[in-house]
Amino acid sequence: MRLTRFLSKNWLLTYAALYVAFLYAPVILLPLFAFNESTIIAFPLTGFTTKWFTVLFESTALHQAVKNSLIIGVVTAVLSTILGTCAARAMVRFGFPFKRGIVSFIMLPLVLPEIIVAVALLVLLMQLGFPLSIWTVIGGHVLICVPFSVAILSSAFQGLDKNLEEASLDLGETGWGTFRRVIFPLILPGVISSLLITFTISLDEFIIAFFLTGTDVTLPVYIWSQLRFPAKLPSVMALGTILLVLSVLLLVLGEWFRRRSAKQQGLDPASGGGFMQ
Amino acid sequence: MISPPLLYALIMLAAPLAMVVTFSFWSQNYLDLDTTITLKNYKEAWSKPIYRVLILRSLNISIMVTLVTVLLAFPMAYFLSFRVKRNKALWLFLITIPFWTSYLLRVFLWKVILGYNGVLNSALMGLGIIDEPMTFILYNLNAVVITLAHAWAPFAILPIFVSLERIDRSLLEAAEDLGDGPFRRFFRVTLPLAMPGVIASTLIVMIPTVGDFITPKLVGGTDGLMISNMIQIQFGKANNAPLGAALAIASMVIVGSVSLVIFIAGRWFRGRAQ
Numbered sequence A: 001m002r003l004t005r006f007l008s009k010n011w012l013l014t015y016a017a018l019y020v021a022f023l024y025a026p027v028i029l030l031p032l033f034a035f036n037e038s039t040i041i042a043f044p045l046t047g048f049t050t051k052w053f054t055v056l057f058e059s060t061a062l063h064q065a066v067k068n069s070l071i072i073g074v075v076t077a078v079l080s081t082i083l084g085t086c087a088a089r090a091m092v093r094f095g096f097p098f099k100r101g102i103v104s105f106i107m108l109p110l111v112l113p114e115i116i117v118a119v120a121l122l123v124l125l126m127q128l129g130f131p132l133s134i135w136t137v138i139g140g141h142v143l144i145c146v147p148f149s150v151a152i153l154s155s156a157f158q159g160l161d162k163n164l165e166e167a168s169l170d171l172g173e174t175g176w177g178t179f180r181r182v183i184f185p186l187i188l189p190g191v192i193s194s195l196l197i198t199f200t201i202s203l204d205e206f207i208i209a210f211f212l213t214g215t216d217v218t219l220p221v222y223i224w225s226q227l228r229f230p231a232k233l234p235s236v237m238a239l240g241t242i243l244l245v246l247s248v249l250l251l252v253l254g255e256w257f258r259r260r261s262a263k264q265q266g267l268d269p270a271s272g273g274g275f276m277q
Numbered sequence B: 001m002i003s004p005p006l007l008y009a010l011i012m013l014a015a016p017l018a019m020v021v022t023f024s025f026w027s028q029n030y031l032d033l034d035t036t037i038t039l040k041n042y043k044e045a046w047s048k049p050i051y052r053v054l055i056l057r058s059l060n061i062s063i064m065v066t067l068v069t070v071l072l073a074f075p076m077a078y079f080l081s082f083r084v085k086r087n088k089a090l091w092l093f094l095i096t097i098p099f100w101t102s103y104l105l106r107v108f109l110w111k112v113i114l115g116y117n118g119v120l121n122s123a124l125m126g127l128g129i130i131d132e133p134m135t136f137i138l139y140n141l142n143a144v145v146i147t148l149a150h151a152w153a154p155f156a157i158l159p160i161f162v163s164l165e166r167i168d169r170s171l172l173e174a175a176e177d178l179g180d181g182p183f184r185r186f187f188r189v190t191l192p193l194a195m196p197g198v199i200a201s202t203l204i205v206m207i208p209t210v211g212d213f214i215t216p217k218l219v220g221g222t223d224g225l226m227i228s229n230m231i232q233i234q235f236g237k238a239n240n241a242p243l244g245a246a247l248a249i250a251s252m253v254i255v256g257s258v259s260l261v262i263f264i265a266g267r268w269f270r271g272r273a274q
Helices: A001-008 A011-034 A052-059 A059-091 A100-111 A114-128 A134-158 A160-171 A175-202 A208-214 A220-224 A228-265 B003-024 B040-047 B051-081 B088-100 B101-114 B117-127 B141-151 B155-163 B171-177 B182-211 B214-219 B229-236 B241-273
Strands: B027-029 B032-034
Touching: A001 B241, A011 A228, A011 B051, A011 B088, A011 B101, A011 B141, A052 A228, A059 A100, A059 A134, A059 A220, A059 B003, A100 A134, A100 B003, A100 B141, A114 A134, A114 A208, A114 B003, A114 B229, A114 B241, A134 A175, A134 A208, A134 B003, A134 B040, A134 B171, A160 A175, A208 A220, A208 B040, A220 B101, A228 B088, A228 B101, B003 B241, B027 B241, B040 B051, B051 B088, B051 B141, B051 B155, B051 B182, B051 B229, B051 B241, B088 B155, B101 B117, B101 B141, B101 B214, B141 B155, B141 B214, B155 B182, B171 B182, B182 B229, B182 B241, B214 B229, B229 B241
Parallel strands: none
Antiparallel strands: B027 B032
16 A cells, blocks of 8 residues: 555656666666576576686687777777867857758768668769778768767867967967867867767667678677577677676766866866767 | 868768669669669569558558657656756766667567567566466567667657756746646646657657668567668668669658658647747
8 A cells, every 4th residue: 555655656756767677678688698507598597607708708700800890999989089079169169151051961970860871881882893891881980970979079169268279379379289289188078078989889880880891890790690599699698798888887988078078167067968968 | 170071971971872862763683783764663662562561661660669769758858857856967877878788789688578488478477477478579560669669768868858958947837826737737838848859859769760670670570570671681682772772762751751740740839839
């Protein structure tokens, strides 16, 4: 009786708790099966083992996929953050003709289904006779990562005091020197946050990588190929567990940098422009 | 400053999109690409029942997924905005964590949960709630809807949350003072003001759903296959890229028009409420 009274009074809280449980349901299973003795992914659990992690350390195909994904992730993060910095600075500081149109065009990949982006790039590359490699995947990933980078960095630029730049120019710095010595250090936390988030997006991205990867598979494409073999599943779970922990660490780090930058510029760190909004 | 990113977007987005449109008017016999302009692909896409069925089904599934996702997300966003007083950022972070694992693995894990010997069935049977495993939850439409309602959750919650946060709380007090009960207040004040967020999350969920081919392939069975699976097959095994391009464009145009209708309807609803 007390329970029903509690539920009817706090139905919204109850709903929220159930919803969060729904959100976490698949993720909770990941470590459970990663450390489970049995090859079959089902309950009841049979016993504790770390052998699936050992399997991972011995697979050379996996190591190659991880290496490819890391290269793609790092290059994508750097390129899209550079492009994102240019776009965000131009958006926040300057007016130019067709501004709205150009900005929405750069942000367009956010709302375009990934399969369209992937197919479009594939068709163009096929027509140009361009061989598929990790560079074609990077090309696609930069395209979808730039909008995220722009969103993060435009909030960093918005908090920038225009007078600091003008002071630096008045004191005889060149445009590049001002950027390097005044602007860049101030937006650095935003830049780091953008690097981390675009890296994470690239690392997880499957559809574009699936279409544009040649023989050099990425990690998600490797996982996709493993899902067909029931015997490989427990080690895929182990891999997923490692990835989850790494992603969360990277994101916590990214968020920490974003908050630090917001605090430096005297903004409310809980509001505006983070990857969570 | 704007030119490098603009140039990149032009080369990597505008040019490929233009190429796909051109491609869809070409035709292909195995390896030979015929570059005479033809409407053959569109005719085929329209007249062969399989393509029409797949496109309509994709649209149908997208609309169902969107409805379920947004309806489930709204109370959560409402809770975050109106009931959580401190640590809002922490709650938001908690909601986003499950989505930073591999998307493939999340979809696959739903298969583990919903399967015949899956987590849900064994748990319910262990508790004595059901006698035999439920079969209507995997390899069909329901599975696709459940999995995607999960996959898009944060994309639906966040826009609604942001628009709820922007609502001036004094308006709600005013409605109450003027004699509106909680229900009338919700439907006449809160919901219309939250409409931009609802529309945004509807579009954010619906558009990528049409383009998804992993979820249908892993949990959808044959009834859950969608147009993106067919596009992928045309570019892969069937080796008919022009037809694939035509299907991609046809589905984009249809989704685009549905999105436009939703957008305009949302505007109209908001305008009428004010």
